Amino acid sequence: MEINVTVNGTPHTADVEPRMLLVDFIRSTIGLTGTHIGCDTTSCGVCTVLVDGTPMKTCTMFAVQADGRSLTTVEGLKRNGELHPIQAAFKEAHGLQCGFCTPAMMLVGSALIEENPDPSEEEVRWAISGNLCRCTGYMNIVKAIQLAAQNSTTGGTAE
Amino acid sequence: MTTTEHAPKTSPEVCGVGHSRRRVEDDRFIQGGGNYLDDIELSGMLHMAIVRSPLAHAEILSIDTSQAEAVDGVVAVVTGDLLAQYDLAWMPTLSGDTQAVLATDKVRFQGQEVAAVIATDPYVARDAAELVFVDYEPLPPIVNPQQGLAPDAPIIRTDKEGKTDNIAYTWESGDAQATEAAFARAARVVTLETHYPRSHPSPLETCGVIADVDPITSQATIYMTSQAPHAHRTVFALVAGLPEQNIRIISPDIGGGFGNKVPVYPGYVIATAASLVIGKPVKWIETRTGNLSSTGFARDYHMKGELALDADGRILGLRVDMTSDQGAFYADAQPTKFRAGLFHIVTGSYDYPAAHVSATGVYTNKAPGGVSYRCSFRVTEASYLIERLVQNAAYEIGMDPAEFRMLNFIRPDQFPYRSPTGFVYDSGDYETALRLAMDMVGYEDLRREQEEARREGRLMGIGIASFTEVVGAGPSKDYDILGLKMFDSAELRIHPTGKGILKLGVKTQGQGHETTFAQIVAEELGIPAADIKVVEGDTDNTPYGLGTYGSRSTPTAGAATSVVSRKLREKARKIAAHLLEASEEDLEWEVGKFFVRGSPESSVTIQDCVFAAYTNFPEGMEGGFEDVDYYDPPNMTFPFGSYIVVVDLDPDTGVWKVRRMIAVDDCGVRINPMIVEGQIHGGLTEGFAMSSMQWITYDEDGNCIGSNFMDYLIPTAWETPRFELGETVTPSPHHPIGAKGVGESATVGSPAAYVNAVIDALAHLGVRNIDMPLLPDRVWETIRSHSGAEGEG
Ligand code: FES
Ligand code: FES
Numbered sequence: 001m002e003i004n005v006t007v008n009g010t011p012h013t014a015d016v017e018p019r020m021l022l023v024d025f026i027r028s029t030i031g032l033t034g035t036h037i038g039c040d041t042t043s044c045g046v047c048t049v050l051v052d053g054t055p056m057k058t059c060t061m062f063a064v065q066a067d068g069r070s071l072t073t074v075e076g077l078k079r080n081g082e083l084h085p086i087q088a089a090f091k092e093a094h095g096l097q098c099g100f101c102t103p104a105m106m107l108v109g110s111a112l113i114e115e116n117p118d119p120s121e122e123e124v125r126w127a128i129s130g131n132l133c134r135c136t137g138y139m140n141i142v143k144a145i146q147l148a149a150q151n152s153t154t155g156g157t158a159e
Numbered sequence: 160m161t162t163t164e165h166a167p168k169t170s171p172e173v174c175g176v177g178h179s180r181r182r183v184e185d186d187r188f189i190q191g192g193g194n195y196l197d198d199i200e201l202s203g204m205l206h207m208a209i210v211r212s213p214l215a216h217a218e219i220l221s222i223d224t225s226q227a228e229a230v231d232g233v234v235a236v237v238t239g240d241l242l243a244q245y246d247l248a249w250m251p252t253l254s255g256d257t258q259a260v261l262a263t264d265k266v267r268f269q270g271q272e273v274a275a276v277i278a279t280d281p282y283v284a285r286d287a288a289e290l291v292f293v294d295y296e297p298l299p300p301i302v303n304p305q306q307g308l309a310p311d312a313p314i315i316r317t318d319k320e321g322k323t324d325n326i327a328y329t330w331e332s333g334d335a336q337a338t339e340a341a342f343a344r345a346a347r348v349v350t351l352e353t354h355y356p357r358s359h360p361s362p363l364e365t366c367g368v369i370a371d372v373d374p375i376t377s378q379a380t381i382y383m384t385s386q387a388p389h390a391h392r393t394v395f396a397l398v399a400g401l402p403e404q405n406i407r408i409i410s411p412d413i414g415g416g417f418g419n420k421v422p423v424y425p426g427y428v429i430a431t432a433a434s435l436v437i438g439k440p441v442k443w444i445e446t447r448t449g450n451l452s453s454t455g456f457a458r459d460y461h462m463k464g465e466l467a468l469d470a471d472g473r474i475l476g477l478r479v480d481m482t483s484d485q486g487a488f489y490a491d492a493q494p495t496k497f498r499a500g501l502f503h504i505v506t507g508s509y510d511y512p513a514a515h516v517s518a519t520g521v522y523t524n525k526a527p528g529g530v531s532y533r534c535s536f537r538v539t540e541a542s543y544l545i546e547r548l549v550q551n552a553a554y555e556i557g558m559d560p561a562e563f564r565m566l567n568f569i570r571p572d573q574f575p576y577r578s579p580t581g582f583v584y585d586s587g588d589y590e591t592a593l594r595l596a597m598d599m600v601g602y603e604d605l606r607r608e609q610e611e612a613r614r615e616g617r618l619m620g621i622g623i624a625s626f627t628e629v630v631g632a633g634p635s636k637d638y639d640i641l642g643l644k645m646f647d648s649a650e651l652r653i654h655p656t657g658k659g660i661l662k663l664g665v666k667t668q669g670q671g672h673e674t675t676f677a678q679i680v681a682e683e684l685g686i687p688a689a690d691i692k693v694v695e696g697d698t699d700n701t702p703y704g705l706g707t708y709g710s711r712s713t714p715t716a717g718a719a720t721s722v723v724s725r726k727l728r729e730k731a732r733k734i735a736a737h738l739l740e741a742s743e744e745d746l747e748w749e750v751g752k753f754f755v756r757g758s759p760e761s762s763v764t765i766q767d768c769v770f771a772a773y774t775n776f777p778e779g780m781e782g783g784f785e786d787v788d789y790y791d792p793p794n795m796t797f798p799f800g801s802y803i804v805v806v807d808l809d810p811d812t813g814v815w816k817v818r819r820m821i822a823v824d825d826c827g828v829r830i831n832p833m834i835v836e837g838q839i840h841g842g843l844t845e846g847f848a849m850s851s852m853q854w855i856t857y858d859e860d861g862n863c864i865g866s867n868f869m870d871y872l873i874p875t876a877w878e879t880p881r882f883e884l885g886e887t888v889t890p891s892p893h894h895p896i897g898a899k900g901v902g903e904s905a906t907v908g909s910p911a912a913y914v915n916a917v918i919d920a921l922a923h924l925g926v927r928n929i930d931m932p933l934l935p936d937r938v939w940e941t942i943r944s945h946s947g948a949e950g951e952g
Binding site: 017041044073074092096102103125126135139 | 184186414
């Protein structure tokens with residue numbers, strides 16, 4: 001089936017098998033490997049990208065379901081060559097260790113900040129509760145997202 | 160955060176030890192530029208899917224691969240019989256046992272590898288795997304060690320000639336006679352029987368491999384999720400019979416390891432054999448179900464501990480009898496000499512003359528493994544047992560658990576301390592760490608609150624764990640894996656412009672080596688950390704080492720980095736003398752430069768010396784500025800700490816919530832405090848996971864419960880408690896910079912603190928044990944069975 005998907009602002013047309021998972025489309029067909037795979041049961045969240053601005057687990061969507069939609073992956077977070085505040089904040093607050101959950105965590109965090117420019121700790125924890133991290137214990141991820149929120153509203157950068 | 164201040168010696172520009180340097184590896188990870196195994200694509204690459212056994216114990220009558228082979232895109236279907244033709248149906252485990260690569264005679268656990276399909280596309284490989292038909296004759300499964308030890312138990316390891324029981328190993332440590340004598344004199348004996356349940360490291364990236372054997376040159380490039388690339392190269396040479404110079408293991412970015420990526424798994428061997436035969440690269444990426452049900456389980460210790468006490472509450476001796484559930488193959492990744500890892504650290508932080516540990520490992524129809532899940536070889540189980548025992552002992556003699564610990568701690572003036580099972584603890588100050596934790600939490604007030612709460616019928620508990628770990632294997636006279644001595648290495652080369660490259664035999668999986676090891680060079684040579692690139696994970700380009708696990712990177716490779724830097728500093732001194740036309744003895748070193756004693760204006764920087772090493776070195780000296788060190792630690796290091804958890808428990812539901820979690824860690828000198836704290840957060844979370852929800856169990860037919868993330872519960876940000884960290888610093892006396900290693904302290908120390916807190920909430924009812932995980936139904940059931948017993952405890 002032919003689908004038209006915009007990925008990080010670039011339109012793509014591709015012929016895909018109807019059963020192809022969106023995550024495989026992003027990783028193999030488009031070749032963007034910052035989106036990861038960590039489970040078989042829609043539990044870990046490392047495959048999360050933004051579909052029309054909303055975080056979605058792409059291991060649970062078929063590529064054909066993304067027809068006509070616009071995706072943002074970690075590779076599309078930078079703006080005008082500058083790190084997105086969430087990226088800078090993850091580094092500054094040590095919000096990552098192995099980095100495997102990080103792209104998804106940052107995308108979820110960025111979507112939260114869009115909606116809620118000053119999220120409380122509870123709100124951040126709830127927002128990322130569909131995403132597992134095995135390394136950090138979440139403390140610094142929460143801090144990083146709050147720091148990004150702060151820097152987004154003040155226009156400052158984390159570094 | 161409570162800390163004892165330790166001002167770094169270097170400036171923020173140089174960024175040596177003690178600076179919370181932001182991580183250099185983050186730049187690629189935050190931009191989607193990480194290079195994990197599954198991100199690697201090679202031209203002509205094939206994909207492999209594994210067919211697994213649905214049964215726990217069954218004879219294989221036949222395997223029909225014809226339908227799978229007929230699928231368009233399938234290149235080959237591999238079975239055990241095919242591997243047997245290359246003598247690859249079995250492989251050695253890291254404990255010197257054997258393990259089936261693909262089952263030939265029978266399957267011994269659910270999820271065992273039975274066949275593999277190689278195809279041009281991963282979807283096709285999985286489709287075809289469904290079309291491999293295996294005819295099984297079921298056998299009775301053994302799902303716990305008690306069944307395995309029963310006299311009429313079916314024998315699991317029929318492949319071992321003459322094997323008439325299910326015993327994998329027996330082992331003991333300590334002095335049985337002295338321990339008997341201690342128990343004979345005891346005024347009181349406190350006993351605890353408890354099970355440390357089966358768990359799994361389950362890093363978010365599963366295991367995988369891309370084997371690329373060149374059909375013309377026979378050069379095998381094997382990309383692998385490996386925590387120990389050099390050891391794996393040697394194992395591959397031995398197992399597959401490939402000449403070692405033709406094997407190159409590349410371990411790219413690793414999405415978490417925690418011990419899961421230490422062993423060699425069947426999937427690696429099958430893919431390599433397939434690539435060798437087919438002549439094309441073969442990729443295998445484990446599914447999560449494959450990961451949880453077949454590779455690298457941890458724990459599963461059934462432990463009985465007894466403490467002998469005198470009339471005043473002093474510990475006289477410890478006796479431990481432990482039975483481990485090993486699964487179908489004895490595959491613990493552990494030093495050869497020690498059959499139950501370093502479980503004999505079970506004497507803990509306390510001073511007493513006698514201890515004896517006996518252990519029996521039993522084969523069962525479960526997945527093999529026994530990996531050190533964020534733990535230095537079974538230290539987690541040991542620490543859990545002793546910390547639970549001392550807490551119970553305090554209840555039995557009516558003493559406060561903190562006071563009981565203070566009374567029995569090894570005192571600072573007793574170090575180096577020889578433990579009754581033979582360890583020599585390098586340094587420690589246990590009382591200071593516990594007092595700090597008590598101050599931070601407000602211990603006395605909490606005890607008063609608890610009394611009040613009990614009067615009001617509310618349940619709250621305070622749990623302590625004052626653990627001692629043993630990490631950094633190790634002195635090569637005692638520690639080896641499959642005969643390979645556990646030293647580690649560092650190779651440092653500074654280029655003419657004063658910037659350089661550090662190559663290590665260990666392999667980071669999120670610990671931040673690229674950042675911290677450069678800080679060690681900065682500390683020793685005064686060259687800014689930013690000028691040092693750290694390279695790991697490519698066996699063709701790094702010196703030999705045994706890898707990263709058991710918190711050993713800092714104690715071994717960190718020490719090697721220090722030593723190699725010092726060797727080069729001595730070379731720089733000779734060059735400086737030449738440049739300054741002074742004698743070496745007259746030169747003083749100050750971070751980054753040499754100067755002539757008494758005339759500080761007459762100086763040269765380390766960069767000047769390095770440049771001269773290529774352009775203007777003294778006659779008779781070898782040019783260049785590089786060296787290597789293979790570091791054999793004189794002893795293990797012994798990090799310690801005191802954790803205190805406060806819980807509130809709902810008697811109507813059995814649900815408990817962590818109100819506070821205080822963690823005071825002493826890991827010696829901290830190279831990068833930010834990273835150390837991050838490691839502790841992670842470990843405290845895994846401890847919480849194990850005590851509250853995360854376990855793998857099996858039903859009576861041997862079906863694995865916990866083979867996916869819907870059954871195997873990993874805490875999310877929502878459940879995970881907040882942590883409050885504190886620090887004391889007792890340097891290791893034998894490590895060049897006094898560091899001890901920290902990656903695992905919190906996983907080792909914290910489970911007992913969480914569990915002790917829940918037990919403490921119920922202690923007045925006479926409750927002394929609930930097995931982990933402390934699920935609400937278990938807690939509720941315990942409350943129910945003890946209600947009415949108030950006052951008896
Ligand atoms: S891969 Fe785990 S939720 Fe998508
Ligand atoms: S940083 Fe490793 S899983 Fe989150």
